[in-house]
Amino acid sequence: MSDNPSRLELLRFTRRVVEQQARASLRQLDRWIANEERQEAERRQSEERRPPPPEWWIERGLDRTSLVAVHTGDCWDPGKRRMPATREQALDALRQQVPACSKCRPDTVLRFME
Numbered sequence: 001m002s003d004n005p006s007r008l009e010l011l012r013f014t015r016r017v018v019e020q021q022a023r024a025s026l027r028q029l030d031r032w033i034a035n036e037e038r039q040e041a042e043r044r045q046s047e048e049r050r051p052p053p054p055e056w057w058i059e060r061g062l063d064r065t066s067l068v069a070v071h072t073g074d075c076w077d078p079g080k081r082r083m084p085a086t087r088e089q090a091l092d093a094l095r096q097q098v099p100a101c102s103k104c105r106p107d108t109v110l111r112f113m114e
């Protein structure tokens, strides 16, 4: 019987050390993964909260019932009394002689799309 650890004891000791290191690495990785998942979820939520810009605007007159102009969604001057409109609503308005904005020319864009 010697005081020196046997080869088998050394191997078992080494196995415990490696196991502890592996567990610590896994805990660290799990923290990184959880962190990344939380950030990803936050990014998704903030994207969902932001409504997409409308494709078209219809501008109303001062009386709020008459329609005074049709604009594209990215017009720089769609007026203060604008309401978001679908492509169909914008086309309908143009067919009903609502003037097309002279700045963004929605009539040209819509005709081009047809």
Ligand SMILES: [Zn+2]
Residues within 6 Å of the ligand: 070, 071, 072, 075, 076, 077, 078, 101, 102, 103, 104, 105
């Ligand atoms: Zn416009």
